[in-house]
Amino acid sequence: MSRKPIIAGNWKMNKSLEEAVEFVKEVQDKLPDASVVESVIGAPALFLPTMIQTRTNDQLVIAAQNCYTEDAGAFTGEISPKLLAEVGVQYVIIGHSERREYFNESNQFINEKAKAIFRNGMLPIICCGESLEQRESGETEPWIKEQITEALAGLNADQVKQLVIAYEPIWAIGTGKSSSAELANETCGFIRSVVEELYSQDVANAVRIQYGGSVKPDNIAQYLAEEHIDGALVGGASLEPTSFIQLLEVTC
Numbered sequence: 001m002s003r004k005p006i007i008a009g010n011w012k013m014n015k016s017l018e019e020a021v022e023f024v025k026e027v028q029d030k031l032p033d034a035s036v037v038e039s040v041i042g043a044p045a046l047f048l049p050t051m052i053q054t055r056t057n058d059q060l061v062i063a064a065q066n067c068y069t070e071d072a073g074a075f076t077g078e079i080s081p082k083l084l085a086e087v088g089v090q091y092v093i094i095g096h097s098e099r100r101e102y103f104n105e106s107n108q109f110i111n112e113k114a115k116a117i118f119r120n121g122m123l124p125i126i127c128c129g130e131s132l133e134q135r136e137s138g139e140t141e142p143w144i145k146e147q148i149t150e151a152l153a154g155l156n157a158d159q160v161k162q163l164v165i166a167y168e169p170i171w172a173i174g175t176g177k178s179s180s181a182e183l184a185n186e187t188c189g190f191i192r193s194v195v196e197e198l199y200s201q202d203v204a205n206a207v208r209i210q211y212g213g214s215v216k217p218d219n220i221a222q223y224l225a226e227e228h229i230d231g232a233l234v235g236g237a238s239l240e241p242t243s244f245i246q247l248l249e250v251t252c
């Protein structure tokens with residue numbers, strides 16, 4: 001299997017601009033080679049151009065945490081995917097459970113964002129995942145199948161091969177209660193089977209699937225050892241340079 005691991009930090013709405021710049025300066029020469037693992041940070045939109053300008057090499061890939069579906073127009077306060085691409089952003093995280101919950105984002109809206117991201121030459125990291133209630137009542141698989149099917153609607157096979165899916169069970173986010181590696185692998189394997197059903201085995205083998213939810217330097221190895229887990233989307237443990245580097249070193 002030749003899928004390259006991708007470890008992405010999701011800073012959410014944390015840090016000052018000064019701290020973000022310090023982070024880039026501190027980690028950029030310590031990152032594993034980009035041919036071994038992709039090192040990504042998803043930062044607040046206001047930091048993105050400065051972080052990109054601070055880089056002295058392109059080992060650290062910069063992601064946005066959200067964007068709008070249109071490139072320009074009368075959409076007060078929104079983040080244009082065209083402008084993100086112009087400043088050098090490469091990935092955009094979409095469909096995070098916090099955006100689904102607090103900003104009422106639907107699968108259809110997330111699908112429109114995915115199309116806008118591709119149209120502008122970037123790649124989406126599409127999040128999915130179930131609540132504790134859904135997990136306990138056995139509704140995880142139909143729910144995730146619906147999320148994936150609707151988020152990928154209209155994307156072609158080449159696009160799906162390049163994008164990243166992040167499986168984040170809501171009950172594991174920021175709670176310290178990570179999913180067991182076996183359970184995470186089972187669900188990531190299910191996501192891969194949904195992609196195979198929608199596209200082909202070739203596409204399913206190529207798409208990278210991350211696990212996210214209380215991933216730390218001391219538990220990431222068990223996830224990466226699993227067949228269907230190709231990386232991690234990490235909140236809290238991506239905020240400090242030392243811990244971010246430790247997460248990456250496990251892949252080498």
Ligand SMILES: O=C(CO)COP(=O)(O)O
Nearest residue numbers: 010173174213214235236
């Ligand atoms: O939501 C997450 C990443 O997108 C996970 O956050 P934590 O790693 O802090 O649990």
